Structures are given as C-alpha cells and as structure tokens.
Amino acid sequence: MKRIQTPYIQFIGILTILFAFAACEDDFVDTTKPVIRIEAPANNDTLYIGHDVHFDCEFEDDTELHSYKIDIHNNFDGHTHKSARIEGEETPFRYSNSWTFSPGQKNATVHHHELIIPELIDNLPVAHGKYHFGIFCTDKAGNESHIFIDVVLAEGDGDHDHH
Amino acid sequence: MYLLLTMLWLSMAMPVFSQQYRLQGIVTDEQQQPLPGCHIQLPDTLIVSDDQGRFEVQSRSHENIRVQLSFIGYQPMDTVLTQANLSQIIHLSLTPFAANIATIKVEGKRKQTQSLTTEVIQETFISRTQSGSFIHSLNRLPGVNSMDIGSHTSKPVIRGLSFSRVSVSENHIKQEGQHWGADHGLEIDPFAVESAEVVKGPSAIEYGSDAIGGYIHLNNNRVPAPNQQQGNFQLLGKSVNQLYGGSLYLESRKQHSYIKLRGTLLDFGDYRIPTDTILYLSRKIPIVNRALKNTAGYERDFSVHTGVIYNQFSSSFSGSIVSQQAGFFPGAHGIPDLNRVQDDGDSRNTDYPFQKSTHTKLINNTRFQVGSTDWFLDLAYQHNDRSEWSQFHTHYPEQEAPQTNPDLELDFQLKAFQANLKTNFQLSPTQDLSIGVQTQWKHNDIAGYNFLLPNYQSNSQGAFIRYNWKLSPTVNLFSGVRFDLSQIEIAGYFDPVLFDYLKGTGATNQEAESYATRSKQLKRSFQDFSWLVGLVIQSSSNTTTRINLGKAFRTPTPIELASNGVHHGSFRHEQGDNQLKPERSYYGDLSLEWHIPKGHYEITPYLYYFSNYIFLNPTGEWSKLPHAGQIYRYTDSRALLSGVEISVNQQLLPRLQLSANLEYIRNTQLSEQANQRYPLPFTPPTNAFGELEYQFRKPNKYMEDLKFFINTRIALDQNRVARNELKTPGYQLFGLGLSSRISTSHQPIAITLQVMNLLNTKHFNAISFYRRLEIPEPGRNIQLHVKIPFTL
Numbered sequence: 011m012k013r014i015q016t017p018y019i020q021f022i023g024i025l026t027i028l029f030a031f032a033a034c035e036d037d038f039v040d041t042t043k044p045v046i047r048i049e050a051p052a053n054n055d056t057l058y059i060g061h062d063v064h065f066d067c068e069f070e071d072d073t074e075l076h077s078y079k080i081d082i083h084n085n086f087d088g089h090t091h092k093s094a095r096i097e098g099e100e101t102p103f104r105y106s107n108s109w110t111f112s113p114g115q116k117n118a119t120v121h122h123h124e125l126i127i128p129e130l131i132d133n134l135p136v137a138h139g140k141y142h143f144g145i146f147c148t149d150k151a152g153n154e155s156h157i158f159i160d161v162v163l164a165e166g167d168g169d170h171d172h173h
Numbered sequence: 174m175y176l177l178l179t180m181l182w183l184s185m186a187m188p189v190f191s192q193q194y195r196l197q198g199i200v201t202d203e204q205q206q207p208l209p210g211c212h213i214q215l216p217d218t219l220i221v222s223d224d225q226g227r228f229e230v231q232s233r234s235h236e237n238i239r240v241q242l243s244f245i246g247y248q249p250m251d252t253v254l255t256q257a258n259l260s261q262i263i264h265l266s267l268t269p270f271a272a273n274i275a276t277i278k279v280e281g282k283r284k285q286t287q288s289l290t291t292e293v294i295q296e297t298f299i300s301r302t303q304s305g306s307f308i309h310s311l312n313r314l315p316g317v318n319s320m321d322i323g324s325h326t327s328k329p330v331i332r333g334l335s336f337s338r339v340s341v342s343e344n345h346i347k348q349e350g351q352h353w354g355a356d357h358g359l360e361i362d363p364f365a366v367e368s369a370e371v372v373k374g375p376s377a378i379e380y381g382s383d384a385i386g387g388y389i390h391l392n393n394n395r396v397p398a399p400n401q402q403q404g405n406f407q408l409l410g411k412s413v414n415q416l417y418g419g420s421l422y423l424e425s426r427k428q429h430s431y432i433k434l435r436g437t438l439l440d441f442g443d444y445r446i447p448t449d450t451i452l453y454l455s456r457k458i459p460i461v462n463r464a465l466k467n468t469a470g471y472e473r474d475f476s477v478h479t480g481v482i483y484n485q486f487s488s489s490f491s492g493s494i495v496s497q498q499a500g501f502f503p504g505a506h507g508i509p510d511l512n513r514v515q516d517d518g519d520s521r522n523t524d525y526p527f528q529k530s531t532h533t534k535l536i537n538n539t540r541f542q543v544g545s546t547d548w549f550l551d552l553a554y555q556h557n558d559r560s561e562w563s564q565f566h567t568h569y570p571e572q573e574a575p576q577t578n579p580d581l582e583l584d585f586q587l588k589a590f591q592a593n594l595k596t597n598f599q600l601s602p603t604q605d606l607s608i609g610v611q612t613q614w615k616h617n618d619i620a621g622y623n624f625l626l627p628n629y630q631s632n633s634q635g636a637f638i639r640y641n642w643k644l645s646p647t648v649n650l651f652s653g654v655r656f657d658l659s660q661i662e663i664a665g666y667f668d669p670v671l672f673d674y675l676k677g678t679g680a681t682n683q684e685a686e687s688y689a690t691r692s693k694q695l696k697r698s699f700q701d702f703s704w705l706v707g708l709v710i711q712s713s714s715n716t717t718t719r720i721n722l723g724k725a726f727r728t729p730t731p732i733e734l735a736s737n738g739v740h741h742g743s744f745r746h747e748q749g750d751n752q753l754k755p756e757r758s759y760y761g762d763l764s765l766e767w768h769i770p771k772g773h774y775e776i777t778p779y780l781y782y783f784s785n786y787i788f789l790n791p792t793g794e795w796s797k798l799p800h801a802g803q804i805y806r807y808t809d810s811r812a813l814l815s816g817v818e819i820s821v822n823q824q825l826l827p828r829l830q831l832s833a834n835l836e837y838i839r840n841t842q843l844s845e846q847a848n849q850r851y852p853l854p855f856t857p858p859t860n861a862f863g864e865l866e867y868q869f870r871k872p873n874k875y876m877e878d879l880k881f882f883i884n885t886r887i888a889l890d891q892n893r894v895a896r897n898e899l900k901t902p903g904y905q906l907f908g909l910g911l912s913s914r915i916s917t918s919h920q921p922i923a924i925t926l927q928v929m930n931l932l933n934t935k936h937f938n939a940i941s942f943y944r945r946l947e948i949p950e951p952g953r954n955i956q957l958h959v960k961i962p963f964t965l
Binding site for chain 1: 454455456508509510677678679744790791792793795797799800802803847848849850851852894895896897898900
C-alpha cells in the first residue's frame with residue numbers, strides 16, 4: 011500500500027483545489043424567463059375585421075422586464091395544403107409590433123386597443139379564417155418567453171365588450 | 174482489464190521431440206503494427222518477441238507445434254502450427270480486448286505517441302455498445318457526452334466543447350459536414366468503425382486548428398490478414414424505435430493486395446418516449462401511443478476499400494457513401510399545432526418536416542519508406558449534401574412557392590478537398606521528429622426558399638512540427654507547434670422571398686431591403702500559431718503523471734461569421750458577426766494514473782482560458798423575420814472552463830469487474846460585472862457511469878466469454894445554464910445485458926442482448942436538440958446485436 015500513498019495524496023490535493031475553485035463564487039446571473047399571462051384575447055377567440063383588438067395581458071419578471079412583441083399571422087387550413095396562394099380577392103392580415111417597458115418594471119398589466127384589424131389592405135379585403143396570435147416577452151438580461159394562441163378573424167360588428 | 178486476462182487455458186499434450194526445426198515468426202496487432210514483448214508459450218519454453226515483434230525458436234519436433242500468445246490488452250491466441258508453417262515466417266496477429274487500452278501505453282509496452290489523455294476504442298467496445306449511432310456509444314467514456322437528436326443522430330461533446338471545437342476524422346481525413354447545427358449529426362456508418370481513438374484536450378497540432386476540445390479518430394483501414402477471404406454479417410434490432418438493420422462485410426487479401434466491401438441498411442420507426450403529453454409553449458401536446466410522430470427514418474451506407482501492401486510501400490483507396498433521412502416531430506416544429514400530431518396510422522413513414530443527408534467520400538492513404546524515413550500522404554475529396562424540408566406555406570403562407578422543389582427549405586452542398594503530407598524521422602534512439610503540411614479547400618453552395626448560411630469558399634494551409642524526446646527511461650517530453658493560414662470568401666445574398674414578405678407587413682423599402690440582404694460579401698484571412706508541450710513521467714513502477722500546457726486557436730466558422738436566419742422553427746433569428754476574431758485558448762491539464770494490484774485509477778483535472786469564446790447570445794432586439802423572437806448574435810467573451818474526469822477500474826472478485834467514471838465541468842464567462850458571468854451554452858451536467866461485469870465460467874463447450882453486466886448512468890441537475898437555456902433535472906438510468914461468443918466452428922458468433930433505460934425513466938438530456946422543445950429522451954430499449962463471422 012505504501013507505494014500508492016503519493017498518488018492518493020495528490021488525488022486528494024487536486025480534489026480539494028478543484029472544489030475550492032468550484033465553490034469560490036456563485037454566480038449572480040439571471041436565467042429566469044419572464045412570465046406571460048394572457049387574459050384577452052383568449053384561445054380560440056374571434057377577432058373582428060375592421061375593429062380594434064382588446065388586448066389584456068400580464069407580464070412579470072424576477073429582475074426587470076424589457077420589451078414585448080405581438081405577432082399575428084395566418085394559419086389557414088391548419089397547415090395541411092401545400093404551397094397555395096390566395097389569388098386576387100382578399101389578402102391575409104399580418105401584424106408585428108413591439109413595446110418597451112419602463113425601466114425597473116418587474117410586473118406590468120398591459121391593456122390597450124392599439125391593434126386594429128383593417129377592412130382593406132392594398133384595397134383588398136382582409137381574409138377571414140384561422141390565425142396565430144403570438145406574444146413574445148424579454149427581460150433585461152435577454153431571457154425570452156413566448157406563447158401562441160389560436161384566434162379566428164371574422165367579419166361582423168364585434169359584439170365583444172370594450173373595456 | 175486484468176480479469177479479462179485471466180483467461181482459461183486448456184491443457185495440452187506434450188509432443189515428442191526428435192529433430193531440430195527452426196521456427197520464425199512475427200506478432201502484430203490488428204493494424205499490422207509489431208507487438209514487442211509479447212509472451213509466446215511453447216510446449217517446453219516461454220519466449221518474448223523482440224522490438225520488431227519477431228521471435229525465433231528451435232524445435233526438435235516435426236509434429237504440429239502448439240503456441241499460446243498473450244499480450245496485455247489483447248485476446249490470447251492459442252494456435253497450432255503445422256509442419257507446413259515451419260519453413261516460412263509465420264505471421265500471428267492479435268485482436269485487442271475491450272475499451273480502454275490507455276493502460277497499456279503507460280506500461281511502456283507500446284510506443285507512446287502523445288501526452289494528452291487518450292481513450293482507445295477497440296472492436297469489443299464497438300460491438301458491445303453498437304446502437305446504430307457510433308457517437309452515441311461514446312458517452313460512456315469519461316469526459317465524452319453525446320448531443321442527441323431523436324433516436325438515431327448524435328454529435329460528440331468533449332469536456333463540454335462541441336460543434337466545430339471537436340474534430341472527427343476517418344482515416345486521417347477530417348469529416349466535413351454541417352456540424353454547426355444542434356440538430357445535425359455526423360454521417361458515419363456505425364458498423365464501419367474498426368477502432369477509434371478519442372483524444373481529450375486541444376489536438377490542434379496534427380489535426381488542424383479547430384480541435385480545441387478534442388479529436389475523435391475513426392479507423393477503418395485495417396489491412397486484412399494475408400491470403401484470406403472472410404467476412405461477417407451483423408444484425409441489429411432495437412425496440413425503442415423498432416429499428417432493424419444489418420451490415421454485410423467482405424474482405425479478401427492476397428499477399429500484397431486486398432479489397433474490403435461493406436453495405437449497411439438500417440430502418441427505424443417513430444421512437445418511444447415515456448410520456449403521454451409534452452408541455453410545449455404552454456400547450457399540452459398529446460404523444461399518441463407514446464411514440465413521437467414522424468421521427469422515423471433510414472440509413473443506407475456503402476463503402477469499398479482496396480489497397481496494396483509491401484514492406485516499404487502501402488496505399489489504400491476508399492470510397493464511401495452514407496445517406497440518412499429522418500423526420501422531425503411536427504408538434505414542436507415552430508408553433509405547436511395539434512392537427513399535426515394526430516396519429517397517421519403509420520409509425521414508419523416520414524412526412525414534413527424532415528432532414529436528409531448524403532455524405533460521399535473518396536480517400537487515399539499512402540505510406541512509403543525512403544531510406545529510414547517514413548512518409549505518409551493522405552488525399553481526400555468529400556461531398557456533404559444536407560437538405561431540410563418543410564412546407565413552404567408554413568413559413569410564407571400567402572406567397573407563391575418556388576417553381577422547383579417548393580418545399581425545400583434549406584440545402585447545403587459542401588465540397589471539401591484535403592491533402593496531408595507527413596514524415597517521421599528518428600533523430601537519435603531517444604528523439605523523434607515529425608513534420609507535416611496540410612492543405613484544405615472548401616466550397617459551400619446553398620439552395621432552398623429559406624436562408625441561413627451563404628455560399629462560401631475557403632482554403633487553409635497548415636504546417637506542424639512535433640518533437641518527442643525520451644529524457645530518461647521514465648520521462649518523455651512531447652512538444653509541437655503548428656501554424657495555420659486561412660482565407661474565406663463569403664458571398665452576398667439577397668432574399669427576394671423575404672423582401673416580398675416584409676413589404677407585405679408594411680415595412681418600408683429601406684427596411685425590407687436591409688433585412689432581405691441576408692449576407693454581405695466578405696473576404697477575410699486568419700493566421701496564428703498553436704503549440705503544446707507535454708511531459709509524461711513514470712514516477713514509480715505504478716504511477717504515471719502527464720502534464721500538458723498549450724495554446725490553441727480556432728478560425729471562426731462561416732456560420733459564426735455570416736449566418737442570418739431562423740433555423741427550424743426555433744423562434745431564434747440567428748446572426749453571424751463578420752468582425753469576429755479567431756477564438757484563442759490557453760490550456761493546461763494534469764493527469765494522474767496509477768495501477769494497484771487488480772486496479773487502475775485515473776484523475777484528470779483541466780483548465781482552459783479563452784480570451785474570446787464564440788457563442789450565440791441573445792441581443793434583446795426583436796427580429797422582423799416571420800415566427801422569430803429576438804435576434805441571437807454570435808458574440809465572444811472571455812471565458813474559463815474547468816473540469817475533472819475520474820475513472821476507476823477495479824477487479825472486485827476474481828470474476829467481477831467494476832468500471833466507473835465521473836465527469837464534472839464548470840465554465841463561466843469572465844466579466845467585471847457579476848451579473849454577466851453566465852455559464853457557456855451546451856454544458857453537460859455532472860455525470861457518472863458505472864458498470865459491473867461478471868464473467869461466468871465456461872458453461873459448455875460452445876460458449877465462451879459469457880458475461881453479465883449491469884450499468885447505471887447518473888446525471889445531476891443542470892442549473893447553471895446560459896440565457897434561454899432550460900434548467901434540466903438530474904436522472905438515473907439503469908441497464909443490463911448479456912454477451913457471449915458462441916463457437917460452432919472455429920469462428921465464434923458474438924451476441925449481445927441488453928436493455929437500456931430499464932425502468933423507462935422519463936429524463937432530459939440537457940444538451941440535446943429536443944431539450945428546448947420539452948421532449949424527453951427515448952424510453953426503455955431492448956436491443957440485440959449479433960455478429961456472425963465467416964470464411965469464404
């Protein structure tokens with residue numbers, strides 16, 4: 011056994027140094043993603059062409075919120091058909107916009123009607139049907155959350171309640 | 174290891190001696206390299222082979238002579254030499270035993286070739302761990318992990334470094350594919366690997382400056398034994414993805430020429446995961462029948478080798494094609510969609526989205542001797558074609574699809590030519606010098622309606638000198654320096670599809686144009702030195718110390734310089750930075766190895782300092798690309814990477830062997846501000862692997878080497894994550910199996926039957942592609958591997 015003592019001492023020495031090094035300082039980094047709680051629109055809600063959208067959402071982060079983004083694009087036919095184009099008569103609605111939170115904000119309840127679905131785009135009526143409604147949120151460190159809900163765009167006067 | 178050596182030796186009858194015969198022979202390993210110091214047991218005497226592996230005996234018998242050869246780490250050979258053999262020089266070739274032959278190197282019986290920690294993988298290991306993906310089977314080695322994409326595709330991670338920081342080569346030719354993608358594997362025929370070597374630590378000196386993390390060398394240019402025609406047939410079946418497949422191998426050699434042929438077919442279905450639902454982007458997605466829809470695929474590989482072999486000249490040509498196709502789970506490809514995860518009644522079909530790759534390679538390896546100097550020349554051409562298919566309208570719903578291949582999303586055609594020339598000199602009995610030059614040319618062409626990486630062309634030249642000096646019988650010095658020079662030309666690219674899309678969202682002409690200019694023309698050149706100094710000290714008969722210090726650098730890859738797009742519905746707009754400098758790293762490690770009776774222990778701590786570690790970092794800027802969140806840009810940061818590997822091999826009882834290893838990695842970005850000291854992305858958690866193996870007594874005359882093994886793999890929680898990586902809980906998996914060789918004739922059939930993830934444990938691999946999508950790793954797998962050798 012005597013012959014293996016030296017390596018054992020080295021072994022323990024190295025382990026000690028390593029663990030001392032590993033334990034020297036814990037990081038104070040933010041890897042927690044912000045939380046998005048969407049109240050309105052809800053999943054499978056109908057949004058009315060020619061009207062504004064009632065947007066109501068809570069954002070929360072453990073350190074500091076940075077920005078959020080709304081992205082709407084169509085999901086016609088549930089992605090089953092191959093490359094097709096809606097010819098001529100109507101045009102799909104697309105929307106992408108972002109907002110920045112005030113510095114230092116840890117939680118925010120956002121409620122606005124800034125998002126308006128026009129009746130016409132380039133003189134063509136907006137296409138009704140299934141759409142994806144995506145909400146993205148980042149915190150100051152760059153941690154990102156995103157959620158998607160399904161919505162339907164339809165014609166009509168929108169008997170949804172305006173807050 | 175030692176247990177394996179305590180083999181049963183049959184008793185034998187003593188022949189009657191009457192007359193003098195001279196018997197000459199040479200003992201080699203499976204690569205025809207001489208084995209000096211091999212024990213050769215003759216009926217009445219024991220002799221040892223000389224430096225050249227040669228031996229000579231006087232015998233008085235004209236009868237058949239029984240010889241028994243033993244060499245540590247190799248299967249003992251027990252053979253009878255007939256009278257016909259006695260007149261010629263007989264050639265005896267030993268086959269290595271399992272896994273880790275590193276132990277042999279330190280015992281000085283084999284020539285040491287480098288100071289870095291090296292795992293040598295031989296046929297038994299490959300056969301035992303054969304799972305249809307060679308790289309995946311390496312994750313039982315200390316310091317090696319695999320980044321998996323479903324059940325069949327894997328990429329190596331050495332000491333937490335991956336992608337282009339780990340080089341893989343086959344017969345000295347670096348594999349060139351699209352390894353920057355977390356969902357791209359390596360196109361290697363898993364059955365065609367005859368032996369492999371995993372070098373941990375910067376291996377830039379001889380293999381090119383990229384290999385900062387390590388190097389995996391696959392070898393399949395073993396020369397068959399003279400005047401033999403033989404082959405084998407391997408069968409593999411797996412329950413987790415209903416994989417079935419086989420590989421047929423034939424070899425034939427005359428005295429000076431040989432040919433080897435291999436064909437492999439693998440076909441697999443959707444793989445099973447131990448859960449009924451996954452929660453992805455706050456949606457519950459059902460996993461119908463607990464099988465992940467559309468992850469089926471196939472692999473078709475073919476290779477041919479032919480060569481000539483003489484004492485002073487040998488040359489081999491090989492050609493191979495590896496082609497693979499596998500689908501992606503559509504439920505988590507982009508926005509979750511329940512319509513796309515309904516059972517289609519077929520668990521073996523591949524629908525959109527899927528990936529396809531074909532890798533074609535032509536290699537020539539030539540060795541020749543001029544005077545007392547050996548020269549090695551390697552020439553190779555390879556073509557990697559990777560395409561990713563998904564329906565056009567899922568990305569651009571209201572636009573017209575391209576006329577040809579409307580659903581081809583991305584296509585990369587990479588052509589690479591490489592040439593290496595190397596020579597070895599023996600300066601003195603204690604000093605070796607090798608000098609080499611390398612040149613490489615690469616050209617990448619793209620197609621598809623989406624854009625990620627532009628066309629580019631690059632060429633690089635490298636030259637190195639290695640110098641090994643045996644300072645004393647117990648101290649060896651290894652040193653090397655390398656210089657690399659490279660140029661890259663990146664083409665500009667304007668994306669008309671994206672331009673139309675952005676115009677449609679109401680973007681201004683200027684904004685649409687700036688986004689649609691996916692890539693700008695760029696020409697850059699890079700040059701730098703790498704060096705490494707290592708000492709190997711055998712401080713007493715049973716300990717070995719290795720110390721290495723070095724500097725490595727890595728040229729930024731085209732993807733790091735010029736990518737610009739969304740890859741696979743990941744919601745990440747990934748962007749290169751064309752101003753990136755070459756990544757530089759200083760490296761040190763210390764490896765202690767010691768042998769005690771019936772055991773072998775090793776501990777290797779290491780430390781890397783990067784002055785500019787390149788990685789993909791979120792910027793906080795929103796992208797205008799469809800389905801994209803924020804822009805992620807390749808950025809560099811000072812970084813420190815440290816870790817330790819511990820491995821233990823111990824014979825517990827005469828027939829019971831324990832082998833275990835542990836890996837701990839800690840890395841961090843260095844910054845003045847404590848809140849910026851993030852860990853680096855894709856860091857494996859602390860993990861361990863342990864296996865107990867019991868070797869039964871020979872149960873009957875047909876069965877040899879009957880072994881039972883039980884193993885466990887443990888990973889601790891990974892809570893130290895980079896931004897937007899998910900924390901991953903730890904897990905423990907169990908496995909067990911039986912292996913044996915069954916001899917009906919003189920060529921035994923090798924069988925391994927094993928169960929992996931025995932308890933069907935739901936777990937996540939922190940560094941796998943599907944981790945981000947909340948998809949667990951495969952469930953319980955029962956697999957059977959049979960290897961049937963035959964002689965023609």
